[in-house]
Amino acid sequence: MTPEAEFHQRDRDLHPPAYTPVYKTSVLRSPRIPLWSLQNSLSEVTGPTFARDELGPLDNDLINNYAKTGEAIGEQTIVHGYVLDGNGQPVSNTLVEVWQANAGGRYRHRNDTYIAPIDPNFGGCGRMLTDEHGYYFFRTVKPGAYPFRNHVNSWRPAHIHFSVFGTGFAQRLITQMYFEGDPLIPYDSIIATIPDKSAADRLTARLDLNASRPLECLAYRFDIVLRGRRQTLFENKLQGS
Amino acid sequence: MIPTPFVLSCLPETPSQTAGPYVHIGLIPNQAGFDIFQNNFSGDIAGPDVAGQRIVIEGKIFDGAGHVAKDVLVETWQANAAGRYNHPADNQKKSLDQNFRGWARTGTDFGTGLYTIRTIKPGSVVGRKGRKAMAPHVNFWLASRGINIGLATRMYFGDEEAANSQDPVLNIIEQPERRRTLIAARSERDGAIVYTFDIYLQGDRETVFFDI
Numbered sequence: 001m002t003p004e005a006e007f008h009q010r011d012r013d014l015h016p017p018a019y020t021p022v023y024k025t026s027v028l029r030s031p032r033i034p035l036w037s038l039q040n041s042l043s044e045v046t047g048p049t050f051a052r053d054e055l056g057p058l059d060n061d062l063i064n065n066y067a068k069t070g071e072a073i074g075e076q077t078i079v080h081g082y083v084l085d086g087n088g089q090p091v092s093n094t095l096v097e098v099w100q101a102n103a104g105g106r107y108r109h110r111n112d113t114y115i116a117p118i119d120p121n122f123g124g125c126g127r128m129l130t131d132e133h134g135y136y137f138f139r140t141v142k143p144g145a146y147p148f149r150n151h152v153n154s155w156r157p158a159h160i161h162f163s164v165f166g167t168g169f170a171q172r173l174i175t176q177m178y179f180e181g182d183p184l185i186p187y188d189s190i191i192a193t194i195p196d197k198s199a200a201d202r203l204t205a206r207l208d209l210n211a212s213r214p215l216e217c218l219a220y221r222f223d224i225v226l227r228g229r230r231q232t233l234f235e236n237k238l239q240g241s
Numbered sequence: 242m243i244p245t246p247f248v249l250s251c252l253p254e255t256p257s258q259t260a261g262p263y264v265h266i267g268l269i270p271n272q273a274g275f276d277i278f279q280n281n282f283s284g285d286i287a288g289p290d291v292a293g294q295r296i297v298i299e300g301k302i303f304d305g306a307g308h309v310a311k312d313v314l315v316e317t318w319q320a321n322a323a324g325r326y327n328h329p330a331d332n333q334k335k336s337l338d339q340n341f342r343g344w345a346r347t348g349t350d351f352g353t354g355l356y357t358i359r360t361i362k363p364g365s366v367v368g369r370k371g372r373k374a375m376a377p378h379v380n381f382w383l384a385s386r387g388i389n390i391g392l393a394t395r396m397y398f399g400d401e402e403a404a405n406s407q408d409p410v411l412n413i414i415e416q417p418e419r420r421r422t423l424i425a426a427r428s429e430r431d432g433a434i435v436y437t438f439d440i441y442l443q444g445d446r447e448t449v450f451f452d453i
Contacts, residue, residue, distance in 0.1 A: 043395070
């Protein structure tokens, strides 16, 4: 392993700490002993890679990838953007996975008992690989807000969950994307776990009229930044390999 | 595009958010209760063509009150039987197993809380900067409701005492009793080799988690 392969240290101030009483479930699931700082070895700078033929042609089309009798119901929406690293370099061919509630705010999950109906034509998950420029794109219906038992009147703003890999296991990231203008954002206990206001604000996707399809659907733009390696040349070598 | 060789890290990382209670929908939809993709990732990665000794890794994950956490996503990343990662950054002169990606994904069971990974035992990987070898280990990453940012840890093998005692990562952990939180006990059951690796998120037996 060359030193260039190492990642810059994660800036934990940009992330929620483990223990955030505002989000009650974190109280018993948060380690209390400080994390041991580990300099990168091969175990951290490497990570799984995925091939295009592992994915199906509809995997990034949530409107149609679970269609049984017709398309999913809801406001058809494009979500797109770039996965970049901390050096501003594109992260190409990386797996992006998404999941969300349906337009009524109900998840297709055996543990979700919210009163909103299941949409028989909506699974609520999708996945794609970024292209050589780090670009990803998927179609979906805009998810609805829904309540959760944090406080009796806690509501989640509309959001889409994202899982991203990057090129090394140390870049692994799961996050949530919100929609510009959602009035529930300031009241959300999950967003509130992030102490840095400007960091939290980067989770809000912006309306992107230029990418919308006239008379068909609106688009939102959400760029994702993963940790950078110490040398950008390494990234380019990876992409060419 | 011509890369600039020495660019300072300039873009701030996207903040993490909890994977939430419905992480299964996106990442292990079969556990959520439906079938959508043709190809599903799984915790069973020792296919018939993979070289190496078949092992089962299993365990439970406990919260700070001792409850079993039954909705946790578990991912593992490991080297092949020869001790090489299937990744271009690994330039060790060891054989690559094209049938083995080395990555597994599963969830703790909604009923029992048990997670199960079926894989092969990894070989020893060279340590940082090519010095001391690291003892065979499997890298773990956990995400779930209540976990705000994914938790990284490592599992070492209980029957590798000599290698473990020389491992450069175990040895940076100051207290020997905390090192033991990373070592899985070996047993045999119905002819299978089983390593039991329970993880404690919090409390007296809190597992060592790493800032990697």
